[in-house]
Amino acid sequence: MDRLVKDYGRIKSSSFSSNGDVFEPTSCNNAKLQNNVVDSKFQHASRSSAMAVGNKFHQVFQLKQGSFADIPASKISEMMKSTSLDNAPTQSLLSVVNDILDESIERKTGEIPHRVACLLRRVVQEIERRVSTQAEHLRAQNNLFKTREEKYQSRIRVLEALATGTSEETEIVMNQLQQLQSDKKKMEERKKVKEHEDVVRLMQEKDEHNQEITFLKKELEIARQKCDQQSSQMKPKEDKRGRQELEDRLKEVLGMLTESRNRVKELEAFSESKSQWWNKKEHIYQIFTEFQLGALRELRFASQSIRQEVVRTQNSFSEDFTNLGSKFIALDIAAKNYSSLLSENRKLHNELQELKGNIRVYCRIRPFLPGQKGKQSIVEYVGENGELIILNPSKQGKEGRRSFKFNKVYGPTTTQAEVYLDTQPLVQSVVDGYNVCIFAYGQTGSGKTYTMTGPDRSSEEDWGVNYRALNDLFRISRSRESSFTYEVSVQMVEIYNEQVRDLLSNDVSQKKYPSLYYHFLSTILVCFDLNLQQIHVSPLFLFCHTLGILSTTQGNGLTVPDASIRSVNSTSDVLELMDIGLKNRAKGSTALNDRSSRSHSVVSIHVRGTDVKSGSSLRGSLNLVDLAGSERIDRSEVTGDRLKEAQHINKSLSALGDVIFALAQKSAHVPYRNSKLTQVLQNSLGGQAKTLMYVQLNPDCSSYSESVSTLKFAERVSGVELGAAKSSKEGRDVRELMEQVSYLKDTIAKKDEEMEDYKRGTNSFRYDSTLHAKKIMYVG
Numbered sequence: 001m002d003r004l005v006k007d008y009g010r011i012k013s014s015s016f017s018s019n020g021d022v023f024e025p026t027s028c029n030n031a032k033l034q035n036n037v038v039d040s041k042f043q044h045a046s047r048s049s050a051m052a053v054g055n056k057f058h059q060v061f062q063l064k065q066g067s068f069a070d071i072p073a074s075k076i077s078e079m080m081k082s083t084s085l086d087n088a089p090t091q092s093l094l095s096v097v098n099d100i101l102d103e104s105i106e107r108k109t110g111e112i113p114h115r116v117a118c119l120l121r122r123v124v125q126e127i128e129r130r131v132s133t134q135a136e137h138l139r140a141q142n143n144l145f146k147t148r149e150e151k152y153q154s155r156i157r158v159l160e161a162l163a164t165g166t167s168e169e170t171e172i173v174m175n176q177l178q179q180l181q182s183d184k185k186k187m188e189e190r191k192k193v194k195e196h197e198d199v200v201r202l203m204q205e206k207d208e209h210n211q212e213i214t215f216l217k218k219e220l221e222i223a224r225q226k227c228d229q230q231s232s233q234m235k236p237k238e239d240k241r242g243r244q245e246l247e248d249r250l251k252e253v254l255g256m257l258t259e260s261r262n263r264v265k266e267l268e269a270f271s272e273s274k275s276q277w278w279n280k281k282e283h284i285y286q287i288f289t290e291f292q293l294g295a296l297r298e299l300r301f302a303s304q305s306i307r308q309e310v311v312r313t314q315n316s317f318s319e320d321f322t323n324l325g326s327k328f329i330a331l332d333i334a335a336k337n338y339s340s341l342l343s344e345n346r347k348l349h350n351e352l353q354e355l356k357g358n359i360r361v362y363c364r365i366r367p368f369l370p371g372q373k374g375k376q377s378i379v380e381y382v383g384e385n386g387e388l389i390i391l392n393p394s395k396q397g398k399e400g401r402r403s404f405k406f407n408k409v410y411g412p413t414t415t416q417a418e419v420y421l422d423t424q425p426l427v428q429s430v431v432d433g434y435n436v437c438i439f440a441y442g443q444t445g446s447g448k449t450y451t452m453t454g455p456d457r458s459s460e461e462d463w464g465v466n467y468r469a470l471n472d473l474f475r476i477s478r479s480r481e482s483s484f485t486y487e488v489s490v491q492m493v494e495i496y497n498e499q500v501r502d503l504l505s506n507d508v509s510q511k512k513y514p515s516l517y518y519h520f521l522s523t524i525l526v527c528f529d530l531n532l533q534q535i536h537v538s539p540l541f542l543f544c545h546t547l548g549i550l551s552t553t554q555g556n557g558l559t560v561p562d563a564s565i566r567s568v569n570s571t572s573d574v575l576e577l578m579d580i581g582l583k584n585r586a587k588g589s590t591a592l593n594d595r596s597s598r599s600h601s602v603v604s605i606h607v608r609g610t611d612v613k614s615g616s617s618l619r620g621s622l623n624l625v626d627l628a629g630s631e632r633i634d635r636s637e638v639t640g641d642r643l644k645e646a647q648h649i650n651k652s653l654s655a656l657g658d659v660i661f662a663l664a665q666k667s668a669h670v671p672y673r674n675s676k677l678t679q680v681l682q683n684s685l686g687g688q689a690k691t692l693m694y695v696q697l698n699p700d701c702s703s704y705s706e707s708v709s710t711l712k713f714a715e716r717v718s719g720v721e722l723g724a725a726k727s728s729k730e731g732r733d734v735r736e737l738m739e740q741v742s743y744l745k746d747t748i749a750k751k752d753e754e755m756e757d758y759k760r761g762t763n764s765f766r767y768d769s770t771l772h773a774k775k776i777m778y779v780g
């Protein structure tokens, strides 16, 4: 018996490891799984603490000199305390189980005291707990692996996103990829080390388990032999009971062993599956890395092709630059020739205008106004070549027809733009250094202001000649700014009752107009400097004073030098000033038109161009004249001041006709001094100056005689009539004489009637001032 116990003790001690442990303490295993660094430290600490606790545990069992049955109950309960058991090495716990079983076998009766049995159960429970904790740790490890996998997945996503980015992003991807690769390498190394450690540990554990199993088998064998021996020695009754108990215990221990083996197998299977999983991961990473490398290769290729493209573009750019250089040289030569070409062009343009005639008359027929629907028109025919036939509503057939010929006749539907088109070349002459004068002549309400300015608050489409001409001046001067700088000044003056007035004058002490209608007489002098300054124009409603007129133009080209001068640099500035001028223009109502203008409005635009290279300068001026209404005084039914106004208007219009007529006939003497109007305009009438007159016609039958009078005036000043129509002059004179005869006949008949009335005493003689005025008109 003693020998058996000794043998058993020897075998048992030889199966223990150097530190006496089979299983590491639970906390130590846990730490190992979680972190290698912490693991090693903790392992060391826990090992030393386990050793200490194990020694203490064994010290408790020093009492086992006798047996477990002899240990007092207090000692047993101390041993069963959870702190003692928790810290005890697994191998010590197994040896406790063995010792108790040994004692039980040695005791022959097979009985185990109750407290020892309790201790045995506690120890076995502890072993079970440790095995299950191991399983827990393995699960935790699995979770840890999953977390790492997710982390790598997110990195893969980031890398994928970056892979679709630009080259900079590719660089970032490259860096990340390198980082990933190094991470992966580190991880693989760590994994390998870990796997290796795990495998080694598992192998060790397996070996240990196997040794333990072998040992337990041997123990069992010995126990069985002992049992057999004892049973042969024991009485059959006792023997049977003891054997039964022992077999039960044996089964219990065998069950535990089987369970332990199963767990080992499970652990091995889990380790195997983990290893496969890691292999799969590695494979996926390899594929991903290959894909990334492929993308990198493509990027490198693309970058090379872009580099080649850049080199190609650079070459083509340098070629283009060379070509541009040669073109610039050609352009430079062209620019040098430009000014000579420009002056040549100017000369040709002027020659062309001269060929067309320096005095032109365009006739424009106003349409019927909205309230005049259904009225009969006096216009019978408008020819393309400037022919116009009008009908006398009181005469039938050929007698009632009168034909006229002008440079151009515009029908009632002609637009403002179409009218301006024929005027445009003259505006260009102004920029070329010529003087141009454009008139609008006609009876009140025939559309003079409409043609020259446009309707009130007109849109760009309705703009009259004034606005369009100014617009063109700015446009042309801007197009020439590389070779010429232009300064342009614009005047707007009003001639009323043979007095010239400047509305921008600040002299408020001047005498007022005799009529309330003429409080706001205007003269606007507008100057604009294309290069220098912008003028702010404030609307001034001023009573203006009479300005002096120089008989010869000053050096600056102004005939009214006292007028204020302002500068503008855009069409809008000029428009603003002209608006003010139009508002302030003297107006008086008559029976015919309550907007009737009773003064001549003159907008003078002075252009001074300086050659950028030579410094030589040229001057041109454009006078845009909206004449006062030319209606016959008897129709206006005016007397007193209004009659005086009408006489002044007629006188000045007559003087204008005389001047233009004299110019057209190239007379030696041109009677500029006969009116203020012709004095103001003398600079732009005659010599190289070009004159254009818009003859405005009211198509209404009731205005027939005024229309005929207007057309006759226009025909008189028309260069066309003086040239080609000269042969028909005789016939025309005869016609006029016939008209005068019939007019005188009418007058005589009227006189006869008056005389008869006088004789009868039913009527008194009245001096007919209107008739007298009429006579004056016709004689003029």
Ligand SMILES: Nc1ncnc2c1ncn2[C@@H]1O[C@H](COP(=O)(O)OP(=O)(O)OP(=O)(O)O)[C@@H](O)[C@H]1O
Residues within 6 Å of the ligand: 365, 366, 367, 369, 412, 442, 443, 444, 445, 446, 447, 448, 449, 450, 451, 455, 593, 595, 596, 597, 627, 628, 629, 696
């Ligand atoms: N071509 C045209 N198309 C449409 N309406 C026109 C045309 N010509 C003139 N009118 C209209 O006829 C009316 C009289 O025109 P406007 O005031 O221009 O005549 P005027 O000859 O300047 O008169 P006044 O001598 O009294 O100043 C205005 O209402 C104007 O809008």
